[in-house]
Amino acid sequence: MPIRLLKLCLEHPCVRGIDIDSPEAVILRLRIIREKAFLRKLYVEFYKMILRVLPADYSAPLLEIGSGGGFLKEYIPGLITSEVLKIHAVDTVLDARDIPFKKNSLGGIVMVNVFHHIPSVDSFLKQASFCIKEKGFLLMIEPWVSSWSKFIYKHLHHEPFDSDTEEWGLVNDDFPLSQANSALPWIVFDRDKAVFEQRFPDWKIKNIILHTPFCYLLSGGVSMRSFMPGFLFNFFHGLEKLISLWNKHIAMFALIVLIKKDDS
Numbered sequence: 001m002p003i004r005l006l007k008l009c010l011e012h013p014c015v016r017g018i019d020i021d022s023p024e025a026v027i028l029r030l031r032i033i034r035e036k037a038f039l040r041k042l043y044v045e046f047y048k049m050i051l052r053v054l055p056a057d058y059s060a061p062l063l064e065i066g067s068g069g070g071f072l073k074e075y076i077p078g079l080i081t082s083e084v085l086k087i088h089a090v091d092t093v094l095d096a097r098d099i100p101f102k103k104n105s106l107g108g109i110v111m112v113n114v115f116h117h118i119p120s121v122d123s124f125l126k127q128a129s130f131c132i133k134e135k136g137f138l139l140m141i142e143p144w145v146s147s148w149s150k151f152i153y154k155h156l157h158h159e160p161f162d163s164d165t166e167e168w169g170l171v172n173d174d175f176p177l178s179q180a181n182s183a184l185p186w187i188v189f190d191r192d193k194a195v196f197e198q199r200f201p202d203w204k205i206k207n208i209i210l211h212t213p214f215c216y217l218l219s220g221g222v223s224m225r226s227f228m229p230g231f232l233f234n235f236f237h238g239l240e241k242l243i244s245l246w247n248k249h250i251a252m253f254a255l256i257v258l259i260k261k262d263d264s
Contacts, residue, residue, distance in 0.1 A: 020178040023085045029069035030089065032222045037230025039219040042212070045237060046112055046141050047075045049211070049255050053139060059107040063131075065096050066114030069222070079110075084176045097123035101131040108137040115142050115256075116159075116184040117177065121168040122199070129202045134262040138203070142185035144210060144254035152252060153182045158223045163187065189256055206259045210251035215240055217252070 018025050033039055050072070064072055067081035067090050081090040094100055096118045109128055118124045128138055143153060145163050153161040163183035170179045181187075188196055189205060196203075215236055220226045228236065244251065 021085075021175045023087045025177060026068035026083060026085055026087050027089070029222050030071070033069060034071070036219065036226045038215075038226055038228045038233050039221065041230055041233040042215050042219050042237075043070060043112075047072050049141065049209070050110060050112075050139055051075060053207070053209075053255065053257050055137065058137070059133065061105070062107050063099075063101070063109045065094070065099075065109060065111045066117070070112055072110065072112065076110075097127065099127040099131050103130055104133045106131045106133065106136060108132060108139065111138075111140040111142075113142065115140050116182050117170075117180045119170045119179065121184070121188055125200050125203065129200070129260060132260050134260055136260045137206075138256075138258040138260075140185070140256045142254055142256060143182040144251055145183050145186035145190075146210075146249050146251055148213060148250040149252040152217060156217070156224075157182065157221075163191075168192075185254065185256060202260055204259045204261055205256070207255075207257040209255040209257075210248050210253070211240075211244060211255060212253040213240055213243055213250045214252070 018028060033043055054076075060078055061080055062076060062078070063080045063082060064070075064076075065082055066084070067073070068083040068085070068087050073079045073081055080092065082092045082094045083090045084093070084095055086093050092100075096114070097120050109132060115121075115124075132138070143149065145153075150161075150163065153159070159178075159180040159182050161182045163186065165181065165183075165187070168184070168188060170181060189208060193205070196205075215233070218227045218236060
């Protein structure tokens with residue numbers, strides 16, 4: 001009961017009563033990210049992380065899946081933006097399980113907080129393998145499981161969280177935005193890494209960089225009120241970096257880098 005009351009008190013007033021699976025919710029998400037200065041700066045930092053690992057010699061085109069609530073295209077000119085719902089702010093509408101691009105036609109795919117919403121990991125990774133060129137990449141920033149984040153995602157976050165499930169998929173695919181398992185990236189790329197490598201030999205996990213132990217929580221995300229003004233972001237982000245040097249295993253997020261192997 002105290003946790004439920006706390007969540008109610010912290011809930012962002014703009015999200016009350018809105019259908020999370022509607023196009024309006026996607027547009028609202030973008031508005032909240034832009035208006036909450038601390039959260040916007042955190043997203044800018046996420047995008048800079050992506051830019052730092054983006055291969056210098058990557059070949060376009062690049063596709064972003066789940067672009068509706070973000071502004072990554074401001075940092076990667078020419079990025080093809082997409083969303084599962086029809087909204088005016090993106091280039092194309094697509095389902096990650098059925099990517100409408102020709103074989104080997106993409107240099108890579110990028111995603112921020114999207115993978116854990118995809119109903120079928122198998123379908124998505126097979127589609128990505130088909131569309132992405134050899135030595136192309138999948139870059140994603142996703143929730144990650146740690147002793148610290150497990151408590152936050154279970155009790156204070158609005159999305160479902162189940163780190164014990166044996167399933168890689170989601171039960172109901174009728175709700176494209178509210179359906180989720182925030183533990184799914186950790187399950188696939190860490191807990192079940194051996195299964196992933198056996199099932200998807202085309203893909204190599206190049207790197208998993210754990211980050212952001214508490215700044216997302218301080219920002220309130222898109223569903224909670226903002227805790228901090230924007231001018232304090234640099235201070236807390238610097239503090240996060242120091243804490244991460246001391247203990248990398250209290251992160252709430254991970255930057256996951258997959259490379260598609262060549263045939264040689």
